[in-house]
Amino acid sequence: MTDRRACLRLLGGLLGGGPLLALSGCGFRLRGTLDVPSELTPLFIQAPAGSPVRQSLEEQFSGGPVALAASAAKAKLILRILSEQRTSRVVATDIAGKVLAFELHYLVRFDAVAAGGTQKIPPETLDLVRTFDNPDVEVLGKQLEEEQIFQEFAIDAADRILMRLRAALR
Numbered sequence: 001m002t003d004r005r006a007c008l009r010l011l012g013g014l015l016g017g018g019p020l021l022a023l024s025g026c027g028f029r030l031r032g033t034l035d036v037p038s039e040l041t042p043l044f045i046q047a048p049a050g051s052p053v054r055q056s057l058e059e060q061f062s063g064g065p066v067a068l069a070a071s072a073a074k075a076k077l078i079l080r081i082l083s084e085q086r087t088s089r090v091v092a093t094d095i096a097g098k099v100l101a102f103e104l105h106y107l108v109r110f111d112a113v114a115a116g117g118t119q120k121i122p123p124e125t126l127d128l129v130r131t132f133d134n135p136d137v138e139v140l141g142k143q144l145e146e147e148q149i150f151q152e153f154a155i156d157a158a159d160r161i162l163m164r165l166r167a168a169l170r
Contacts, residue, residue, distance in 0.1 A: 037169060040114060042067035044075030052154035053081050053108055053161070060158060075115060079165065082109040082123060086150055091131060102132045104146065106153035110161055112168065121168045126160055128153045 043066055047054035057079070061068055069075035085107040092101040106128040112121040130149055134142060 040077040040120075040169065042069035042075055043077045043079060044069040044072045045079050045081070046072055047081035048084065051081055051084055052151065053084055053110075053157050056155045056158035057161065060162065077112060077114055077120065079112045079161070080110060082111065084108050084154075086153075088132070099134050101134055102146075104130050104132050104149055104153075106150060106157065108157045108161070112165060121164060124164065126157050128156055 043061075045054050045057050045068065058068065072078050085105075087105045087107070088102045089105075090099050090101075091103045093099055106126075108126045108128075109123060110121070110126075111119065111123040113119055130153075132146060132149060
């Protein structure tokens with residue numbers, strides 16, 4: 001039986017007390033938890049001012065086992081958000097040329113280096129994409145929806161960066 005099947009069986013049979021204990025027994029971990037070797041903590045997140053990805057990463061680390069350093073000089077591992085870019089392009093128009101749909105892109109370039117300069121994760125780029133319908137109604141609502149999609153992209157990018165960091169630090 002695979003570990004996944006064991007977890008699913010355990011989840012299916014749970015009724016009442018101790019679900020977190022049972023879940024931890026099958027290897028389940030809460031999202032955002034990261035095991036950083038002691039020689040690589042504290043961690044510093046270096047990013048452009050106002051970076052949504054940085055904010056999301058800091059939220060995920062708050063209250064967890066990984067300490068965040070106040071500066072790169074005090075850190076043993078530096079997670080660098082090298083760039084973030086939001087773009088959109090038209091993917092559908094009607095016969096009159098009115099835009100019916102956009103493709104939204106959120107590009108995030110990142111890497112991670114140890115304090116001594118050793119590259120732990122080489123520079124990588126995430127390109128998150130979503131199609132966004134643009135009907136002729138509720139213009140303000142569509143602008144808010146587009147902004148919400150970009151906020152979700154930042155959270156998703158932070159999750160993917162953490163997954164990559166987990167894999168690199170094993």
